[in-house]
Amino acid sequence: MTSTVHPIRPHILWGTPHSLYTGKARSCLIKKGIAFAERCPSHPDYKARVRVAVGLVTFPVLETPDGQFIQDSTDIVTYLETLDSGVQPKSMMPSTPVQLAVAKLIDGFGLEGLLQVAMHYRWSYRDEQELFLQTEFGRGLYAGADREARRAAGRRVMDFFSSSLPGLGINLQTIPAIETAYEELLEALDVHFQNYPYVMGWRVSIADLGLIAPMYAHLGRDPYPTAQMKKRAPNVARWVERMQLPNTPDGEYAPHVADWLPDDAIAATLEPVLALLFKDWGPQIGADVASYRHWLDALAGLHAGQLVNINDGRMVHPTLGMVSYAWRGVQVQRASAVHGLWLFQLAQAAVHAMPADAMQRLAALLERTGGQDVMALRLPHPLERRNNVLLLQ
Ligand SMILES: N[C@@H](CCC(=O)N[C@@H](CS)C(=O)NCC(=O)O)C(=O)O
Structure with a gap:
């Protein structure tokens, strides 16, 4: 409609x-x-x-x-x-099955899988960008002309956000792995954006929208990580700019048809990005699925409409408690992220709706990118978002 x-x-x-x-x-x-x-x-x-x-x-x-x-x-x-x-041509949802599933997966990866690295670069390098952060947090809270009042307003809320680092599994043991993973992702994306203006090819999609969430406000706008991005991966920095522009001044690319790739194809340059998605988000999804199953098992009775959260409160980032998993040679301990499960469920719904021939092409892609085990994970019960919170369907 x-x-x-x-x-x-x-x-x-x-x-x-x-x-x-x-x-x-x-x-x-x-x-x-x-x-x-x-x-x-x-x-x-x-x-x-x-x-x-x-x-x-x-x-x-x-x-x-x-x-x-x-x-x-x-x-x-x-x-x-x-x-x-x-409606066409401005829809963000690729119209062919493999592209749609991949785009939704990358959407979820950006929103939840990259939250940890975004928060790390904002808060672990706080000293290098303190005045900027005070002003930016203050910008949202104080609209007057007094510069010091804006900074003070920012200071009042910054500790709340910086205190979320342990809950995201960010500590001295995990930081080297977080940075290495991000540098590898920047490298893969830089190659991709040398070839194409958008994640799914010549046209913007939901994949770009999920990825821009961490890549704009934190990684592409805060001073410290922005400098890293520009030094290491200028094509990614250019894509961040492109995502803020209404039309597509993509004259830097060879002449092209401004659409997703034909025949439901996934760009070869996107495969290394997908391989990193499965490697780096996969262990978290696996741990979150297990914690969801554990929580469901402990419920006296399961009823539709029940809030999915460790307590009865409405939360922006609901959790079912701490999870622990091995990742890149370290043990990550962090709060489970129910919202990530919902986003994963949306991607899986696109997979399940595929016709058989597309499923075969997806299977081959998953084999090449190491995604079979991750995509075989199943939520024990579907989630539903209603009234701005996540509930049992
Ligand atoms: N799932 C929500 C998350 C929104 C969100 O986390 N917003 C941040 C500001 S960018 C926030 O309100 N954080 C406060 C909190 O986590 O309590 C969305 O996609 O919009």
Whole structure:
């Protein structure tokens, strides 16, 4: 079903420049050419209307011209796909089966699999970017002209976010592996973006939107990691810029048809990226699936609509407790990420909907990229997102 883009009131994107998940929603609006205004939570309406409607202190939130408030960057993209301007040629969802499944997988990898590295480079190098971070956190909270008041507003919330490092498994033992994994990913992406402007080829997709979340606000905007990205992988830095531009000034590439690759093909240069996705996100998904199964087994009775979280509270990042797994020669201990399971489920749904011939092509791709075991993982019970939280379906 399609609805009409409101002619007068624009969409309002509630979020901030330094917010990881806002970056996904913003790039989607920009690339679809949908008029929108962006507002920070410092605006009085955030507390009065947005927070109340969403039931959580978080962003991004998309306020639609007809008065809906949509939280979650993935739900925002799903909604934007239903608008008139979301139909071809602006849809973010590849129309062929293997490309769609791969794009959804990369979407999830960006949003959850790369959260750890994004938070590491923001907070482990805090001393090198303290003033920037104070100003950026303050930008979301203080709208006045007093520079020191903005920095002070930022300082007041920064410790909350930097304290999330242990829960993400970021510590002195894991940091070398986190950095090596990221450097390998940058290298693979740099080669890919030398060949193509977008993840799935010549046209932007949901894969770019998931990946831009960590790659913009943290890794491509905070001073320390941005310098690393520019020095090591300038083609990735250029893609980050491209994702903020409405049309595609892709004149740096040889003449091309601005579409996904023909015949449901996956670019050869994307295969090393997928291999890293399975290697680096796979162990986390495996541990999270096991912790979900364990949690379900311990429930007295399972009922649809039950909140999937360690306690009964509504949380932006629900968890079922700590998990532990081996990864790149270290033991990672971190909070399980229920949201990552939901994103993995969305990718798997695309796999299960495939016709047999596509499944065969996907199987060959998984064999080449080491993804068979990861894609064979099964959630013990489907998750559902409703009323801005994750529930048992
Ligand atoms: N799944 C949500 C996550 C949103 C999110 O984590 N937003 C951050 C700001 S970028 C936040 O509100 N963090 C506060 C918290 O974790 O409690 C989405 O995709 O929009």
